[in-house]
Amino acid sequence: MHPRPSPIAASLYTLRDLNADVIIMHGPHGCCFRTGRLLETDGVRVVTTAMTENDFILGASEKLEQTLKEVNEVFKPKLIGIVGTCASMIIGEDLKEPIEKLNLDSIILPVASHGGFGEGDNTEGAIAVLKSAVEYDVIPQEEANRQIKMLKLATEIEKTRGMAKGNYIKPNFGDNKEKVAKIIVKYLAENKKVCFILNAKKETSYLFADIINFNYEDINPNNKPMILANLDENIGLPRIRNHAINVKNDLKENNVNIDYITGGLDEYPIAPKIAEKFLEANDFDLVVVFGVPHALHIENFSCKSIAITDGPRLVQPLKDLGYDYVIAELDAHSKTLGTEKIVDSDFGMMIRSVINWENE
Structure with a gap:
């Protein structure tokens, strides 16, 4: 509607x-x-x-x-x-x-x-x-077939788990960013196991990658969070592969290393399946999923969970799926078009601000 x-x-x-x-x-x-x-x-x-x-x-x-x-x-x-x-x-x-x-x-x-x-x-x-x-x-036909498969899966996810389910969804800007950022910092400071999962769509990765663009040692040098990301630079059309290369290079410059690659930037409908297998094999106290979080079946896990989306109309569906906290990032496309570098996200800046406050 x-x-x-x-x-x-x-x-x-x-x-x-x-x-x-x-x-x-x-x-x-x-x-x-x-x-x-x-x-x-x-x-x-x-x-x-x-x-x-x-x-x-x-x-x-x-x-x-x-x-x-x-x-x-x-x-x-x-x-x-x-x-x-x-x-x-x-x-x-x-x-x-x-x-x-x-x-x-x-x-x-x-x-x-x-x-x-x-x-x-x-x-x-x-x-x-x-x-x-x-x-x-x-x-080539093979690449078109792969792309079309991803697109049809993306449509299915939106119709079954996202904002295309049929009913009118009122825009919602999610939970308080400062409150949720403090939860992440608290879990890391208290030696709890935290997993970040980047499941971004194409160029929006430049914004969502900013959420993990901080030094965990500033919080607790003995508790590194696990980072999974769909940043395989060998998959997708040339422009999309370059996005993956650029994001990984930016993160490396800030000493942020990806622990596990789940797929390419156009594989956001299926990359969460790999992430889910990883979660099943490892017990985490907190899981943070950002980009297209509704593609991951968070309802199958009992840990605390945070979702970060770029759609205000996705906030309520994500809550319904079982996420404990949901954050909405606005204007992801307009902020990332034309860039080749990670751009500041509201939530990423809030996490870094909370870290600085805690260290004062």
Whole structure:
């Protein structure tokens, strides 16, 4: 019942992950405006054919053709994505026709997604991009199959454990950050076993990794927390692999070492299964899961637990799953687009502040 990301936005982000130089939105100038502007900060040029009422009736193939010409002249791109919108797809615009007509040197991926594409799930837009990327030899079929599997699993998790379960969920900003940060510091100071599990989605890892970006020796040099993370740099599209490399390098510079790799940054739907096996084999007093915490079955464990999410509408579902405390980080995407370094998170800064207070 409440607003959810659309397939169009997912198409845009997936083209970004394929390192598209330019994305053409074939629709009205305001369609997915915020997403387009955010992607500009990530180095992708996003333009529009700016369809109007007359185009809804008579078609806008000439506008798309002209936009393609201008994009080619101005940006000299290697990879262009053309993303459909509700307006252009409802009237049956052919995205391939101008590509074949112009025969430009650029690789051009037509993506006929729209707001209600497929079942309406946002991941349908990402899947449409992957299929087009295979058709135009940008990625191999095997990688597309793996990506599509992850996306479908992500949809299942949202529909069964997240904010897409069907009922309206009131936004909730979670528990008091200072109170929860003090709990983490207290457990470490008292020699209790603590496990941090980073299960982040792509570029949001730059924000969520900040939560473990502190020196445990400042709390208790004899009680190192265990750190698990989905930071395998050998899995995923090139941009996503680079995110994993950058995050690990930043953490190493601050003497924060990952103890166990659970998967890649696009494997957040399945990486928690590896983390769960680790938790089953080791008794922890406190488990802290951040990024996509609802993918982990915390209800199967009896320890104290903390979840950190980027969705205010995920706070209550996470409480319902069994997390004792839930923290909401805001604007994860807008804070991490365009960066190659770990950025400050509200909760990470609070943990470091509590450590400093305790040491004064």
